[in-house]
Amino acid sequence: MSVLEVRDLSKSFAIGGALRRQHVHAVEDVSFSLRPGTITALVGESGSGKSTVARLIARLYDPSSGAVLFGEEDVARVRRRKDVLRYRSQVQLIFQDPFGSLNPVKTVRHHIARPLRIHDIVPSSQVEQRVHELLETVGLVPAQEVADKYPHELSGGQRQRVAIARALAVEPKVVLADEPTSMLDVSIRIGILNLMLKLKDERDIAFLYVTHDIASARYIADDILVMYAGQIVERGPVEQVLADPLHPYTRLLLAAVHGERIADRGSGASAAVDPVEGCRFVSRCPLAIPVCSEVTPELVEARPQQAARCHVTAPAT
């Protein structure tokens, strides 16, 4: 049972001038679904397109093609302000930078009360009480005191908790968390991850956790999606994928974080500019065979629940 489904989602951006127009295929044919009470990690390196996926779902960008299905509706095509508003009350985005996402001249109370009013979540008389409840939920106590503070009076971790409380205010079914801990000090990252675990259980929220940190993905996620150059190259239950990855890129990533000696033939994942047919990973792949340069592999379920885009380890039957 899924609450949100992404189907064949693609987004390309034009770069260069009129004479040298090229297209970055930031996201290509991405499909997955999010389930209530489940954390799905979307893992990839910088430029892999993972943040673009979150932003497409949040409707910050319009997709080039494909659908984002929420209930019966393709929300990627929703245009009317009323419908967009309704969708945004169900699907919330938390950004990487808790310093940039709060208004410096407004109190914590303002940030959390505002969505309560805009989306008419509770009657005016109960707004203050709900603000306190939300602050307590995210561990900002004493709530009365915190509500009066301004962002500059809070630490990075506390600010990120305010951002989470604000996202929760509208009682969303889906929360898209885009690298929510990467700008925080290491000692307080775990606290934010633990909070997400708690919210997933208590509120049955479907989380999409976008990260480059595979260890934190293992810590909180149920399912994992691995992105490389705009495509999902592997997906499955997180423990299963990390214990026995199918795709050579997932293997490379794991070797790097495990501290194994790696001999890589490339220099990092770059975005796909006007990609040609064939596997995006072929130039770095130790397993490449001739077909890899000619045919783009499909995501094939080679093991129960575990799929990869690889002609060698997950061949199409």
Add this chain to the structure above:
Amino acid sequence: MSAVATKTLLEVRGLEVEYGRVRAVDGVDLDIASGEILGLAGESGCGKSTVANAIMQILRPPAHIVGGSIRFEGEDLTGKSNEELRRFRWRNVSMVFQSAMNALNPVMRVGDQFVDMMQAHERISKHRAIVRAGELLELVGMDKQRVRSYPHELSGGMRQRVIIAMALALSPELIILDEPTTALDVVVQREILQEVEALKHDFGFAVLFITHDLSLLLEFADRIAIMYAGEIVETGPAATLAESPLHPYTQGLLQSFPPLTGPRVKLNGIAGAPPDLREPPAGCRFHPRCPYCAPENAALYLRQTTERPRLREITAGHFVACHLVDA
């Protein structure tokens, strides 16, 4: 692990650095032996980069050294003239910065930037310097033709390699790496660190490796010093710190990195946030976050909240500044 450390290359004693009235580094002692990798770990704002900038004598006002000494091969750097320091940098100690990816001049070819740096330090023809630059690029795993590239033609990882190659150019005895790979993807990060390790093996320089990523240091460093709120709270061989960390902060940091293997257990990290150094907590600076600091234990609590713990040697080479260990 490196060969047995022989002589002390760098000796920092009682270093104090202030930014205006804020004391960012408060009484830091550090020793680096030749050929050794010393890791300096801590969170943002703990003063670790300030220590590095003090060693390089590149603190910019309002930051200034207010106390202590920094001796390199016995000579105190704090009293040196600008000209002496100019010769000392790059030749004796070089530094790779956190934002090294942006440290290259965008409108100069990579090779010309090597020429500039080398000619500032020794009499060398442009041709010789370019050839040497090509050799250095090959050392860090790049094509020597890249001397002809402009920085924007290189990926972040390659730019970082260029900077490391430059840091090696005059064969310094010590290289300071300040968060050298933080902005890079994990695979590239791993490759660059492998490269540094191999080069260290070949050239025998010492490394001061500064990072917030303790897990990285456990693997690459010979010894590790943990910094918190301007002080070193624990230092010892990497293996000792990994297996038996004594300071609650070190223990908390180690509890902040989820493991990739083994059972999935709940971690706790560290409660609270690092202190504001304008008003550091009295006594032990970690006490407001310390899980072992409770008023119930009155005698210990009094010491924790009023008396500053000093580093004490617990086992050979393993120092910790904590009242719990004293008790």
